[in-house]
Amino acid sequence: MPAEKPWFAHYEKGVPHHLEVPPVPLHRLLEASADRFPDRVAVEFLGKQTTFRELLDQVRRFATALQALGVRRGDRVAIMLPNSPQFLIAFYGASMAGAVAVNTSPLYVARELAHQMVDSEAETLIMLDQFFPRYQEVAGEIPVKRVIVTGIQDALPFPKNLLYPLREKLKKRWTTVKPQSHVHFLPQLLARHSPNPARVDFAPDDVALLQYTGGTTGVPKGAMLSHRNLVSNTYQCRAWMRDLIDGQEVVLGAIPFFHVYGMTVAMNLSVMMGAALVLVPNPRDLKMLLGIIQKRRPTVFPAVPTLYNAINNHPDTPQYDLSSIRACISGSAPLPIETAHKFKEITRGANLVEGYGLTETSPVTHVNPIYGENRTGTIGLPLPGVDARVVDQDGHELPPGEIGELAVSGPNVMLGYWRNETETARALRSLEGGATWLMTGDMATMDQDGYFRIVDRKKDLIIAGGYNIYPREVEEVLYAHPAVLEAAVVGVPDPYRGETVKAFLVLRPGTTATAEEISAFCRERLSPYKVPRQVEFRSELPKTAVGKILRRALLESSST
Structure with a gap:
């Protein structure tokens, strides 16, 4: 065993040291499972079940429809949908048509949507009907030529599909989208087109997905993830979860698929295994979530710490049987240590382990052994095929125990940032040995056994409820307020979200503003999770000698 990879000695029995990943496009995972398990339930959504045979048929019809609408190989197709059967149809259909999917958060306000559409040059946008007004706000500013609309009702069983619109109209939440020459409706497209898309020749390194990440600069960048990247990381996660049985598992799809973590660990992994993917439309509705777990008996439940913690502390949790859950990657x-321990207790044995990854790595690079030694406080061991090292500022590898920057390499590392050579050159470097390494920006240590520990996150990054929030983006909105002279945003501890956003403001002389006014201003311009939950007014902000605001000093003063 090579001495430079001590983690191999701590792999669970049956987990391979190396993987042979087939050079296939992403949608081939679905085709393979449809061949093996045609009548097995692939997706369940609020009572409606879709088999692998049926899902593949819908995906093929959608790929045909995209090609008929003019989508060609390499064109960007933006997907703005919640966890729903339509998301899988759109994502794998775009892949089959040869297009590049652009994951677009349903939480985006019009300004955020416009930026992503312009940057990606997406000409096709697939969205939920209730999001359509946001598109209309910026329709004249973006390159989108065609919009494909679907509704929750399109995925519901009878009679829910008839009752849902009536309920939404009564609550005055219904959005009517009128037919237009550039607006198409998903059910009609699927009914009109055959399941025979034109053949597209794929190369493993063709871009399959643009996954946007803010980075430490706060300027959103599209990480170019290839078919090889996404297929490799799905295989890597599958190899780590050695006791799963293809065609027999039930995966709880509660984490959003527009986030690459949910896409890989819930959606792609489920499709690859021939598992039943039970979709949770609103994981914040904990009573619904608990009811789904008790009824559908999921065996695999990937999520974020806030969701596990919410289940742990919900007063109704003891009334539900959660014992079907065996494996969870957080x-x-x-x-938090207490979260993992309590979750194992209430599920009567589920192993909840911490992992690590980045958008740029498709995303998982490290995970603690699920049944082996789970070292508390660490992110675990590199997955099969992933190489990792801790390096100094010159890129030289540091010995165990020393703190440096975490660098990772492997088939799941992105191609680069979309049309951004400067940021790509900063992130991807050739270190000793000649391989391409991703510089994560996270400070870490590795112990003698190959377990890694994150010492500090990327500078200034805020993670609230599993979402990445970049202070600069929030600050730019704050600076747009007419009363704000100076603004700084930091993440402060929050018992539920892990961190929450706090804004420090200096007002212009002669002006006034309240915390409520500032929050309302931000809510119109930012996704809800980015809006400052705390606002503190000050007469001045701490700065360096050259006038740079010291966020760290604000954070320290806020905690004292």
Whole structure:
């Protein structure tokens, strides 16, 4: 065993040291499972079940429809949908048509949507009907030529599909989208087109997905994830979860698929295994979530610490049987020790382990052994095929125990940032040995056994409820307020979200503003999770000698 990879000695029995990943496009995972398990339930959504055979048929019809609408190989297709059967149809259909999917958060306000559409040059946008007004606000500013609309009712069983619109109209939440030459409706497209898309020749390194990440600069960048990247990381996660049985598992799809963590660990992994993917439309509705777990008996439940913690502390949890859950990988934020212990207790044995990854790595690079030694406070061991090291500022590898920057390499590392050579050159470097390494920006240590520990996150990054929030983006909105002279945003501890956003403001002389006014201003311009939950007014902000605001000093003063 090579001495430079001590983690191999701590792999669970049956987990391979190396993987042979087939050079296939992402949608081939669905085709393979439809061949093996045609009549197995692939997706369940609020009572309606879709088999692998039926899902593949819908995906093929949608791919045909995209090609008929003019979508060609390499074109960007933006997907703005919640966890729903339509998301899988759109995502795998775009892949089959040869397009590049652009994951677009349903939480985006019009300004955020416009930025992403312009940057990605997406000409096709697939969205939920209730999001359509946001598109209309910026329709004249973006390159989108065609919009494909679907509604929750399209995925519901009878009679829910008839009752849902009536309920939404009574609550005055219904959005009517009128037919237009550039607006198309998903059910009609699927009914009109055959399941025979034109053949597209794929190369493993073709871009499959643009996954946007803010980075430490706060300027959103599209990480170019290839078919090889996404297929590799799905295989890597599958190899780590050695006791799962293809065609027999039930995966709870509660984390959003527009986030690459949910896309890989819930959606792609489920499709690859031939598992039944039970979709949770609103994981914040904990009573619904608990009811789904008790009824559908999921065996795999990937999520974020805040969701596990919410289940642990919900007063109704003891009334539900959660014992079917066997394996859970927690990502997107540090996992508190108490959360893991309590979750194992209430589920009567579920192993909840912490992992680590980045958008740029498709995303998982490290996970603690699910049944082996789970070292508390660490992110675990590199997955099969992932190489990792801790390096100094010159890129030289540091010995165990020393703090440096975490660098990772492997088939799941992105191609680069979309049309951003400067940021790509900063992130991807050739270190000793010649391989391409991703510089994560996270400070870490590795112990003698190959377990890694994150010492500090990327500078200034805020992670609230599993979502990445970049202070600069929030600050730019705050600076747009007419009363704000100076603004700084930091993450402060929050018992539920892990961290929450706090804004420090200096007002212009002669002006006034309240915390409520500031929050209302931000809510019109930012996704809800980015809006400052705390606002503190000050006469001045601490600065360096050259006038740079010291966020760290504000954070320290806020905690004293």
